[in-house]
Amino acid sequence: MKLLKKMILAGVFSYVLAGSTFPCVAKTPNLHITEPTSQLSPKADKLEWKFKMINGQWYRRLYNATQNKWIGDWEPV
Template identity: 45%
Template sequence: MKKIVTFYFILFICVTISSTIGIDAFAYAPAYEIKTENYSPLSDIIEWRYKTINGKLYKRQYNCTKDRWIGNWQLIP
């Protein structure tokens, strides 16, 4: 009886060790690639543009997405 218990114990240990040795880990890689150049931003890109007239600095907003000016030139104090 003791030989059978010892045999099963050794068999259990061998199966446990052999099942954990061959495990390979791989990082998940999606099957497709997301291309961001086809997407446009959800909001417009707006920048401040500056110019000097008669030594005074003015600013005006420019919508880069639609290529047009927003508002009028404002004097910067």
């Protein structure tokens, strides 16, 4: 019985010792980082109401800030 325990202990010890002599090498993955090739463009127009006073009355007009264009005519508020 003692001989069996000694053999098992020697086998485990040699297995651990042999396993520690071979280092485990971890390879890093090859990552290719690419630069964006195009600029971001807005999908929706940015619309703003512009106000002004004419002869004591307020008027408003819709302005497309994305395309720098007026939309519609001046209308009283």
